[in-house]
Amino acid sequence: QQQVKQSPQSLIVQKGGISIINCAYENTAFDYFPWYQQFPGKGPALLIAIRPDVSEKKEGRFTISFNKSAKQFSLHIMDSQPGDSATYFCAALKAAGNKLTFGGGTRVLVKP
Amino acid sequence: DTGVSQDPRHKITKRGQNVTFRCDPISEHNRLYWYRQTLGQGPEFLTYFQNEAQLEKSRLLSDRFSAERPKGSFSTLEIQRTEQGDSAMYLCASSPLDTQYFGPGTRLTVL
Numbered sequence: 096q097q098q099v100k101q102s103p104q105s106l107i108v109q110k111g112g113i114s115i116i117n118c119a120y121e122n123t124a125f126d127y128f129p130w131y132q133q134f135p136g137k138g139p140a141l142l143i144a145i146r147p148d149v150s151e152k153k154e155g156r157f158t159i160s161f162n163k164s165a166k167q168f169s170l171h172i173m174d175s176q177p178g179d180s181a182t183y184f185c186a187a188l189k190a191a192g193n194k195l196t197f198g199g200g201t202r203v204l205v206k207p
Numbered sequence: 208d209t210g211v212s213q214d215p216r217h218k219i220t221k222r223g224q225n226v227t228f229r230c231d232p233i234s235e236h237n238r239l240y241w242y243r244q245t246l247g248q249g250p251e252f253l254t255y256f257q258n259e260a261q262l263e264k265s266r267l268l269s270d271r272f273s274a275e276r277p278k279g280s281f282s283t284l285e286i287q288r289t290e291q292g293d294s295a296m297y298l299c300a301s302s303p304l305d306t307q308y309f310g311p312g313t314r315l316t317v318l
Contacts, residue, residue, distance in 0.1 A: 101249075127305045138211075138298055138309035139250065184249050188305055193263050194240065195300075195307060197249030 098122055099187050101198025109206050114172040116201045118185035121166065125187035129195070130159065130170050133182045142183075143170075175205045209233060211310035213299050219316045220289055227285045228313045232301030239282050240307060241274055242298040243267065250298055250309075256282060289317045 101118045108114045118128075127146055131139035145152045145159040145168065152159045158171040172179055182202045186195040212231045220226050232239050237258050242250035253272070255263045258279040268274075271289075276282040286293055294317045300307040 129306065131309075136314070138311045141306060141308060144306065186249075193238075193255040194252035195250070197251070200247070200249050
């Protein structure tokens with residue numbers, strides 16, 4: 096059972112454009128939602144995270160939008176750069192839980 | 208470097224051999240996790256330690272897999288009688304509470 100669904104699987108964006116990745120979850124017990132960036136052959140690196148008591152969080156060029164009623168959240172990468180080309184994973188953690196449940200990943204390619 | 212470290216970074220082994228991986232978490236983190244990631248997929252949870260106690264194991268962790276964290280610091284993951292299906296990236300993460308920080312992973316190839 097895929098508890099966190101992520102889309103699209105891949106996207107191509109021009110340098111300077113906006114990358115948007117969407118995730119939907121099923122379990123309302125999730126209460127912590129991080130996004131990770133992963134380069135080939137490397138471990139996932141935490142980008143930004145949000146809790147359901149806020150609707151938006153921004154850190155630099157990265158913004159998470161959160162819709163609790165729809166059980167959806169998204170990552171926006173503003174002014175996308177070629178160095179942002181990587182695979183992005185959304186994830187969810189239950190309250191006082193012990194494991195992250197990951198989405199399937201989105202491969203982003205930023206063209207110069 | 209004060210991040211999570213893993214050793215080795217790459218391991219090639221023949222089917223049926225045993226392998227052991229090590230993870231050194233961020234020093235003040237009492238929680239340690241193992242995940243497995245296959246190509247093109249998100250990481251999947253394997254097991255979790257709080258200090259030296261192993262508190263949760265996934266159904267993915269068959270009886271060929273064992274993990275330890277003897278003194279609540281570093282952890283080891285052993286796979287006995289490796290199979291080709293064990294080929295994957297094995298990731299370790301540590302956290303003080305919710306936020307998990309991942310190491311670089313150990314890439315296992317079973318021939």
